[in-house]
Structure formats: C-alpha cells, structure tokens
Amino acid sequence: MPDPLYRMARAEALRIVHLDSFIAVFHRDSGLTHLLAAPAPEIMATLGEAGLSRAALAARLAAEFELADLDDAALAERLDELVACGLVAAA
Amino acid sequence: MRHVFSVRIGPVGFRVGSAWRAPIAQLETLYADYPKPDVPDFSVRLFPARPWRRVIRPSVTIGGDFMLPDAAPLPLEQGLLAAEMGMNLQMALGQRRYLLLHASVVERDGRALLMTGVSGAGKSTLAALLAARGWRLMGDEFALLDPATGLVHAFPRLVSLKNAAIEVVTRALPEARFGPLLAGTPKGDVRHLVPDAAAVAAMDVPVPPALLLFPGYGFAAEERAVPPSEVFVRLTQASTNFVALGERGFDALARLVKTVPARAIDYPDTDSAVAQVEKLWAAL
Numbered sequence: 278m279p280d281p282l283y284r285m286a287r288a289e290a291l292r293i294v295h296l297d298s299f300i301a302v303f304h305r306d307s308g309l310t311h312l313l314a315a316p317a318p319e320i321m322a323t324l325g326e327a328g329l330s331r332a333a334l335a336a337r338l339a340a341e342f343e344l345a346d347l348d349d350a351a352l353a354e355r356l357d358e359l360v361a362c363g364l365v366a367a368a
Numbered sequence: 369m370r371h372v373f374s375v376r377i378g379p380v381g382f383r384v385g386s387a388w389r390a391p392i393a394q395l396e397t398l399y400a401d402y403p404k405p406d407v408p409d410f411s412v413r414l415f416p417a418r419p420w421r422r423v424i425r426p427s428v429t430i431g432g433d434f435m436l437p438d439a440a441p442l443p444l445e446q447g448l449l450a451a452e453m454g455m456n457l458q459m460a461l462g463q464r465r466y467l468l469l470h471a472s473v474v475e476r477d478g479r480a481l482l483m484t485g486v487s488g489a490g491k492s493t494l495a496a497l498l499a500a501r502g503w504r505l506m507g508d509e510f511a512l513l514d515p516a517t518g519l520v521h522a523f524p525r526l527v528s529l530k531n532a533a534i535e536v537v538t539r540a541l542p543e544a545r546f547g548p549l550l551a552g553t554p555k556g557d558v559r560h561l562v563p564d565a566a567a568v569a570a571m572d573v574p575v576p577p578a579l580l581l582f583p584g585y586g587f588a589a590e591e592r593a594v595p596p597s598e599v600f601v602r603l604t605q606a607s608t609n610f611v612a613l614g615e616r617g618f619d620a621l622a623r624l625v626k627t628v629p630a631r632a633i634d635y636p637d638t639d640s641a642v643a644q645v646e647k648l649w650a651a652l
Contacts, residue, residue, distance in 0.1 A: 292618060292619070296595075296626070305615065312600065
C-alpha cells in the first residue's frame with residue numbers, strides 16, 4: 278500500500294488558539310473543541326494544507342523539533358488520532 | 369398556575385408559577401427590591417406530581433421551559449429552594465446569550481473577580497464575605513460572559529448559603545436580610561442571603577474580568593499561578609453551555625483565558641481566604 282498523504286484540515290475549518298505549550302482547536306465541521314499537546318500541534322503545523330507522507334513528515338519533525346519520544350509507531354498512532362477527530366485528512 | 373411571580377435578575381427575566389402561595393410569597397419578600405422583566409426569558413413551574421399532592425403531604429416538582437426528568441420533588445417547606453433551583457436550571461440548560469461559568473463574581477474598582485471551583489470550595493461564602501467588605505456582589509452561582517464584548521454581566525440572585533457557611537455569613541453581615549432556614553434539604557441546611565441594595569442598583573452594569581480564582585477549602589494557605597491550558601480545561605468543565613454556544617463560546621473562553629490572570633488558592637479558614645484575595649487583588 279502506498280504511503281498516504283496527510284494534510285491538515287482546511288484552515289477555514291479550524292480556529293486555533295495557542296495556550297502555553299498546548300493549542301486549543303475549535304473544529305468547525307464537528308463543533309468540537311480539542312486541546313492538543315506535543316507532538317500534535319507540531320504535526321499539524323508541519324503538514325500544513327499541502328500535505329506530506331508519513332516518512333517525509335517524520336524527517337521534517339526530526340529536523341525542526343526536539344520530539345525525543347516520537348518513533349515511527351508513535352507517529353502513526355498520533356496521525357490516526359488526528360485523522361479520527363477530523364483535524365488531519367489522509368488521502 | 370394559581371400563583372405567579374416575575375423578576376428580572378441582571379439581564380435575565382423569570383416568571384415563576386406555583387400551585388401554592390407560600391413559595392411565591394417568599395420570593396415576593398426576598399426579591400422585593402428587584403425590577404420586573406418586560407418579557408420573561410424563562411418560565412419556572414412549581415407543581416404537584418399528582419393532584420392530591422397539592423394538599424396531602426404537599427411536594428413540589430420543578431418544571432419549566434427546561435426540565436430534568438429525574439429531579440426529585442421537594443417538600444413544600446422547601447418551596448423557595450425549589451424555585452431557586454428551577455431558575456438555575458433554566459439558566460444552566462437554556463441560556464444562549466452569554467457564556468455561563470459556574471462561578472461567583474464580585475466587583476471592585478470597575479473590574480470583576482471570578483471565583484470558580486467544585487461545590488463546597490466556598491464560592492458563595494467568599495463572595496458574601498467580600499460583599500461585607502465593600503465589594504459589589506455580582507452573583508454567587510453564574511458568571512455571565514458576553515461573547516460580543518468580553519464583559520461580565522451580573523446575575524445577583526439570592527445567595528445560597530449552605531451548612532457551616534450560614535453562621536459564618538450571618539455573623540459577618542448582621543444587618544443583612546435572609547430567607548428562612550431550610551433544614552434537611554438535599555444540599556443540607558440552606559439559607560438564602562438577599563444581595564444588598566448596592567448589588568441590585570448596579571446589576572445592569574457589566575465590567576471587564578480582572579482576576580480568576582480557583583479557591584480550595586481545607587488546606588494550608590497557599591497560592592499558585594494556573595497555566596492558561598489548565599484554566600481553559602477547568603472553565604470548559606465549569607461552563608454549562610460551552611458546547612451549546614459553539615464557536616462563540618470557544619472565542620469568548622479563549623479570550624478570557626488569554627487576557628485574565630488566574631490563581632489557585634488554598635485556605636484553612638475564611639478569614640485567611642479573604643486576606644489572600646485582598647492581597648492578590650492589590651498586587652494586580
């Protein structure tokens with residue numbers, strides 16, 4: 278199976294507020310509020326709307342952030358969670 | 369309904385209908401200095417669960433625009449409490465104009481202090497004691513945050529004092545007016561304090577929030593700053609209509625959390641709490 282492309286949800290669907298190390302995200306499509314801790318905000322910011330494969334995302338995160346505990350399995354889990362709540366789309 | 373009472377508390381108008389005269393008579397006495405609403409926002413109904421329960425062991429079921437299906441009826445002697453619970457219920461379930469935070473609010477120098485926390489943390493007691501020291505009482509139950517302006521509106525309903533707080537506050541406010549002692553309610557002993565004339569006179573004056581406090585009773589005096597993310601979570605839990613307000617609620621809360629400092633205080637007794645609050649306020 279080819280590595281899917283992950284994208285942040287459309288910017289107009291999200292309202293993001295930065296609170297200390299967390300971000301609060303209001304997801305307009307579901308009306309739900311999410312409070313996200315590292316590495317979720319970094320993942321969303323890095324993906325952007327253009328999108329990246331998981332391997333490319335892992336490389337960018339490793340280069341730009343100090344996310345020590347984020348191995349490939351953990352990254353896959355975080356991505357699945359973000360996809361499940363609609364903040365990231367996989368295609 | 370046979371007996372009807374209307375009152376405006378801050379920006380919210382209520383109409384209370386009752387099958388009995390007694391609760392209405394108590395409301396008329398205790399809310400004597402409050403204005404009447406042009407049009408009530410919410411209706412509360414106090415009625416017997418079965419027709420004969422109006423006279424035989426009379427018990428009061430709480431109804432209205434919004435109801436809790438499983439709410440237990442109260443004996444008629446606690447009819448005043450039923451009316452107050454009914455008004456709170458309409459606010460908690462039906463208010464959409466303001467973001468509702470379960471908090472007591474007092475004002476000084478044109479700025480609001482919000483105190484929120486679990487039941488029993490002393491929100492009502494602290495608000496009443498601060499009112500005794502010259503603060504304006506804006507409410508002991510709900511802070512009404514206007515998403516359009518960021519201002520806090522007053523909702524100075526009767527202050528519901530419970531158990532040990534009754535004696536503490538009657539001692540601090542010997543001149544104040546109180547409702548009857550309601551013993552053995554589901555919340556223990558309850559007595560209502562009538563907000564003073566200054567609180568009622570200024571209830572249409574909203575003010576910006578200046579400090580958020582999370583009081584905790586029963587510990588050694590201590591104080592700590594609360595980070596915005598924790599404040600955000602605690603306040604979503606302390607709000608009855610955050611989800612219902614959608615993005616308006618989110619924006620109102622985010623603005624509050626980002627602009628207003630927050631502190632948690634532990635206190636061993638009410639005198640320490642009042643001193644801690646006054647000190648924090650002076651340092652703003």
